[in-house]
Amino acid sequence: MTPKVTKKSEATRAHILQTALGLFQEHGFEKTTMRMIALACDLSLGAAYYHFKTKEELVLQFYAETGAEARSHNGTITAASRDFKTRLKALLQFKFTQMAPFRELASVLARQATDWRNPLSPFSAETRPMRDEAIGLIEEVLEGSNVKVSAPLRPHLAKMLWLYQMGVILFWMNDPSPEQRRTEELLDLSLALLHRLLQASTLPFMRGVNQSAVRIVELVEGLAPTGEEET
Amino acid sequence: MTPKVTKKSEATRAHILQTALGLFQEHGFEKTTMRMIALACDLSLGAAYYHFKTKEELVLQFYAETGAEARSHNGTITAASRDFKTRLKALLQFKFTQMAPFRELASVLARQATDWRNPLSPFSAETRPMRDEAIGLIEEVLEGSNVKVSAPLRPHLAKMLWLYQMGVILFWMNDPSPEQRRTEELLDLSLALLHRLLQASTLPFMRGVNQSAVRIVELVEGLAPTGEEET
DNA sequence: GTCTATAACACGATAGAC
DNA sequence: GTCTATCGTGTTATAGAC
Known part of the structure; x- marks a missing residue:
């Protein structure tokens, strides 16, 4: 590279x-x-x-370095609480604090995100190491937490939450409220929603939902890294 | 404009x-x-x-015209079936058929989508008429269908499904499988998932989830159209 | 007022010498 | 690894024709 x-x-x-x-x-x-x-x-x-x-590669480099920083902060998060929501909120908020002075740059990166063949996209094969590291951080936060989720969903949970994280970042980028207060509201609401939904996933009649969800994650995952034939 | x-x-x-x-x-x-x-x-x-x-405005114009075409096709869809999943799938598949020869252009549009202040973004104040029309089409498909959903969610359902649609389109754009067969699989899976989740929303202990979901949609909606102060 | 033409600019990116 | 010179393209300024 x-x-x-x-x-x-x-x-x-x-x-x-x-x-x-x-x-x-x-x-x-x-x-x-x-x-x-x-x-x-x-x-x-x-x-x-x-x-x-390219000019955009500067931005990617910046983003890569924030990743390393986040890794070393992860211990603090897991040490502070065992609560799933608290931990995940802390993880996301740390990312925001890091990127706050360069909020516009997140937008530059998001622009590349839409084309998954673009080497600079967070979904591309080239950025896979960074993606895997980010997912690993989430996994760390999940392990030993009080999260309740069905067995079949559990192995895919970190990947799912990484996608969720992407969505929240998109919101944050476009949040014009002072100090992005709405993002915090979104964070609290969506984490509560997620928590309840994951709890519900353990219910017997949710078996079908679980299977679908797993397969969807696999589909999205399968699109990202391997370069396949086109049409 | x-x-x-x-x-x-x-x-x-x-x-x-x-x-x-x-x-x-x-x-x-x-x-x-x-x-x-x-x-x-x-x-x-x-x-x-x-x-x-701008060069991109050409793409937006193309997209606007497909919208008009889709409107006139909507009657056929509602006439063919009352089933929620069938109708919604037909609506999305029609969009894909329309855009199939210009799949790359969808990607061009998606690139603008990430910055909601960009006039060409589907989330911008400027494209609100197009957005409202698209949501209207979904609402038409919902009315008189067999969809089961909790009362508080119902007024926001079309907006939620428009966001869902955006996600599916993003997948479709990046789907390298021949004739985008994976997108069809995703469509079936996600519609089934959605259907079950909406059904579940009527359960008494889902009250909290409903409230959170409504508020989240309102937050996203509130970000899009009104130009507010920056930081 | 509606439309078109010519010329020039600015910037991202590249080629090739040292 | 650094330089100078140059290219190609999106976009703009401006003048004027219908």
Whole structure:
């Protein structure tokens, strides 16, 4: 995805990213040009493009780094409470806190998300490691929590919740209320709803619902990573 | 949104759109340039831009016209069956048949969808008429059908199903299986799931779930149309 | 007022020399 | 790994023809 990792290259890459993030924050993503970024780094335009093939790749790199940060924060979350809703809310809120200064960038990433063949999409084969890590974080939060869910659903729960997370992020990106207070309301409501629904999944007459749900997740999952024939 | 409607203008507009659609089909959206479109129409580049402010607006216009077509097909659907699942499946499948030759264009539209302030987004204030029409079509399909759902949910059901529709379309866009057979599987599974869940919503102990669901739809709805203060 | 043409701009991206 | 030079494209400015 990126050139081989040498000391020099890595330092330059980091420098470009930091500079770009600053400029994005100041002028916004669209109005910040690659020429501005290169100039601010005392580099030529071509050099900047050597390190990042596209402007959007800068955003993906930023997102990848927030992932690492989130990993180290996950322990704090699991230590603080065993409650499913509390934990998941904390996980999502941490993501929001991280990305808050760069809310617009989330939108840039979401734009790529719709085409799953786009290497920069969160659903693409190329971003699979990042996706798996994010799902792993959710799984960690589930393990040892008080979540109640039917047996057949349990192995797919983290993947389901990752999709749920995507939806909440989409809402958050577009939430114009001060400090995104509506997102918090959405979070509380949807987590309560989810909790009840998962509880209900253990009921005997929900067997059919469970089977359908599992198969749906598998279908969505099957679309994402493997490149198949087209029509 | 567009210049005043005179005979001449409307004819040219239609001609540009038709030509563009042909070129999109032949070369794809990205590789088709505005210059190509203008040339194929025996128009100057400036003239083309007089009629369509952006390249993406061509796609929106196409989408708007499929909406009108779908309206006239809705009667056939409601006449054919009273079954909720059958009707909704027919509605969605008709949309897919319409858009099948231009599947890539759906993706172009989806790209705009993520930023709800973008006038071309299906969630924007500007596209509200189109959105309302689409929801109206779903409401028509619900009325007189055998759908079973709790009373508090019923007034919001069409809006909920419109969101569901958006999800299915996203899947369809990215479905690489021949003739998008997986989308049909998804359709059957998700409709069955939906049906059961709506049935379950009438159960007494689902009161809380109903309330949460209604409020969530209202939150999403409230984000879309009204331009509010930013942060 | 409605429509069209010409010219130019800005920016993302690339080619090829060093 | 960095440079300079250049391209292609979406979009805009502007002037004027019907």
